[in-house]
Amino acid sequence: MVSLVKKLQTNNKSVVYTLYSFSKSSLIVLILLSTAIMLSLYPLLHQLILLWYLPLVALVLYRLYDAYLIEKKPKTYTKAIWYKKFIILAYITGILYASIGFIYIHFVDIYYQLFILSVVVGFSSGAAFSLSPDIRLSINYISILMLPLTITLFLMPNMPLNYILSVSLLLYYVAQISIIYRLHMQNKEIRNLESSHTLLDNFFKNAPLALLIYNKDLIVTDCNEKLTTIFHNDKKNIIGLDLSKLPDSRPLTVFENAFKNGSDSYTGPYSSMFGEDFHMELKTFSYKGSIDEHTVGIAVIENKTNEYQALEKLEYMVDHDILTGLLNRRGFKNYMDHVIVDPKHETYYSILFYLDLNQFKSINDSLGHAAGDKVLISVSERLLQKLGDTCKISRVGGDEFN
Incomplete structure (x- = not known):
């Protein structure tokens, strides 16, 4: 029991200030209660009760x-000294108050003994509450009040029902x-839960990804600032939004599948309510915090537009000739692979068509490669102008075109 109580000890700053704050009303009650006891017992004990x-x-x-x-000048002492003062004075107070039950109870008759018994037991409940921020102090204080009184009653054979009373007190x-x-x-669990909620709340607000919370009716209930930044909209306009009525319905099944399948994802283009085109990565999943909470859907949205555009640019550069902008050999091969398997070509x-430029090498040799490059660009532009979009034109070699 002693080792358990030691493990429960806590004396952080908030606990110390709370102890002093809670003790004020309890100490006032103690003065009033001890005054009532003194006035009641003074006719019998006289100076002894004083x-x-x-x-x-x-x-x-x-x-x-x-x-x-401590309320007005908390820096008078350090936190540790404030705590030690409170502990020591609380224990001395408990011993002095408890002495009425194991010393003075022997000098009065049965009626006053029951009176002393009731006031000690009654005060112990109030003391337990006022000292509740520190469980070790609270348990020790109750022990100081109750255990000596219980032992004293057990050892008083002249008191009626002393054994029953002592067992009842125990x-x-x-x-x-x-x-x-x-x-x-319970308070510890509540503090841990509050800490977890605070952590989740901070993560939700400051997450680098856009987060969206919605219910089973696909109504948005909350979102973070990152989402408002991506979609250039105010939070008040997003909360309450019906996801099933969005102009672009491509992600709709993903929102629904969070409740049906537990999770889903979508990667692809999306057009916002304001006509802005994005390329996004959307992941949804269902979440239920506790038994009493309703299941909600959580959407994690990442704007992939820059990455998608960079990838498109890279793919274009890989498949196209830098000089003319036409397909290069690799691009031509990829296009032909697609044409061969296209059903309409059945x-x-x-x-x-395959063509090359006659005497092109003599242009490079006599006028230089810059002039040769201009010829290649001019030929490419003329081919595009004459053939249009119905044909795919490629430069597969120095002066070779398909």
């Missing part, structure tokens, strides 16, 4: 001053510890 009351009130007033000081003590521990674990003929 020996208990005055040090206790003085200590509580000092702790109230500390609570005020069960109450165990129940209090159990409640404190469960509350601590019915219609295709004609292949």
Whole structure:
């Protein structure tokens, strides 16, 4: 039990300030309660009860001053010193208050004994709440209040039902510890969940990819800033948008399949509501955060327009002659491979012409390669002008054309 309580210890900055904040109301109640006890027992104990009351009130007033000081001047001490002061003074307060139950209870009759029993037990519940930010302190404080009183009742044979009362107090003590521990674990789970939600929320907002959340009706419920940047639209205009009514329906089945199949993807062209053409990569999947949450669809969108255009440019350069812009030998071969398997050429003929330029080498030798290049460009332009788009023209060699 002791080792478990040690593992539960936490004294971070927020816990220290929360302890002082929670303790203020509890300490005021303690002054009022101890004053009521003193007034009730003074006719029987006289100065003896003042020996208990005055040090206790003085200590509580000092702790109230500390609570005020940490709120107004938190840098008076370091966090560690503030925490140690609170712990030490809380334990001393608990011992002083508990002494009414294991010392002064012997000097009064049965009715006042039951009165002392009730006020100690009653205060233990309030103390458990006020010290709940620190579970180790809370358990130790309850132990200081309850265990000496339980042992004292067990050893008082002249008190009626002392065994039953002591066993009842012991069960109450165990129940209090159990409640404190469960509350601590619940709060820990809540903090972890909040931390996870904060992490996911920050990722969603700052992710380098466009993210879109939608429900089963394909209505957009949220999106991040990256998506608004890609599509040049405000977030307020995107949230509430019906994906099934987008002008370009090519990604529609991908959005739907997130719920039907769990995930799907699409890579290809897309036209936005404003007529802007993109080449995008879209991936969708369904997600359900917890039992109480509805399943939502999440779309991850990446604008691949620049990459697609760069790839198109590269493919063009690979298949075309740099000088004339006509297909080169590789481009001609790829085109012919396509023509051969094209079904329409099973019915219609295709004609292949081959030509070269006579005496072209003498132009290069006499006038230079720059003049030769101009001749090649001029021939290419004339072929394109005469043959038009119905023919594919290629330069497969120096002065050879198809």
